[in-house]
Amino acid sequence: MSRMRNDEAVIDEWIKGGEAFVFYREPGERVCHGIRAARSSLQSFEVFPSNDGKTGFVFAPFRFGEGHPLWLLPLEEEIEVGISRAVCSDEVEAPAPMPFCGRLEEQPSKEYREAFRAFSGALRAGDFQKLVLSRGCTDAFPHGFSWARAFTAACRRYVHSYVYLFHTPQTGFWLGATPEILLAGGKGEYRTVALAGTQFLQEGKLTAPWSEKNIREQAFVTEYIGGCLRERGVRFTLEGPYTATAGELAHLKTDIRLRLSSVEALGDILQALHPTPAVCGLPKEDAFRFILSHEGYDRSYYAGFLGRWEPEGKTALYVNLRCMQCGEGAEKIRLYAGGGILPASVCEEEWMETERKLQTMKYVISKGGTDVFG
Secondary structure: OOEEEOOOHHHHHHHHHOOEEEEEEOOOOOOEEEEEEOOOOOEEEOOOOOOOOOOEEEEEOOOOEOOEOEEEEOOOEEEEEOOOOOOOOOOOOOOOOOOOOOOOOOOOOHHHHHHHHHHHHHHHOOOOOEEEEEEEEEEEOOOOOOHHHHHHHHHHHOOOOEEEEEEEOOOEEEEEEEOOEEEEEEOOEEEEEEEEEEEEOEOOEOOOOOOHHHHHHHHHHHHHHHHHHHHOOOOEEEEEEEEEEEOOEEEEEEEEEEEOOOHHHHHHHHHHHOOOOOOOEEOHHHHHHHHHHHOOOOOOOOOOEEEEEOOOOOEEEEEOOOEEEEOOOOOEEEEEEEEEEOOOOOHHHHHHHHHHHHHHHHHHHHHHOOOOOO
16 A cells, blocks of 8 residues: 655655665656565566566566566555645646757767668668667766656656656666556556657647658557557557657657457567567567667667556556666766657758757756756
8 A cells, every 4th residue: 555745855765775666657647656675575587577476566678688687676665755846737748948968969979870871771671661770878967966856857847758767776777758658557458559750849839740751650650559469369449640749749649449358468468569669660570680789789778668567457567768877876877869760761860859859858867956947
């Protein structure tokens, strides 16, 4: 059973305690949820424990193994946290002010150009319909940085996203604000989404109609998920695509609702969906292997998934997008962003898309310091 705490000081208390914990805020909620587990209770798995009765909060990598297991926090201690100035409001998210890290880097790095060349070449050769190219970058902590302050700032800013702060002694800190559901629901009724394509809002509005590239990219994801469900005899309905906003970004989104007859079916669907073409590509298995060989860095838990896993109750899993991490004792924060690449994609345009996506977490970093603005 959870208990209610009425201020964010508890987040600092748990951070100082050094145990494994997570705080998360579901989209649109007005309260945050906390789960804490003793180090002796923390569990790790090399494959997803979908059908063995395990429950808890899961934190899964893009690629299982290779030093990145799935972590499971048992539901030993749960609290709810109300945060001053309202964690969530009904207002529409507005564009963020000037981010902490200053101007956008307009020229792609050498490493990104090399990776893009490999990805683009494979697409033009007809080996893939779509690939997702991502990258990481590092940033300094601002003066007086607080993870609790950064988390609560993200909750206030990104009202329609799933916001979390996750920590274990092994992973260090991860913080994110993701708009993408992987699988959520309960009692046989579940939903997922096909989310892809990106535009950047000006004064909360689209600046142009959706391009053919964005429409095709999102359609690939919808078609893949629908195919996975049909192959397994799962009945589902589609609603969309429509424009969905997440902070200063807009995406094309299709809601997919489905009925599942058993816990075993739930685990099977989850393993079929992850990683979705929205973070990987098509054909999926070939794209997954290509990314591991040619992207040039380790995604770690970026583009993995996280959330509450209770097959007999409520499950709510999200794709780990718009996130950052810092290992125990590290002096820098690492941020992640990516985008879908099609045969006609242009390197400089794709680079700028990742630059703008990085502003989601750069804004949060700025608000985690004591010298803040806006």
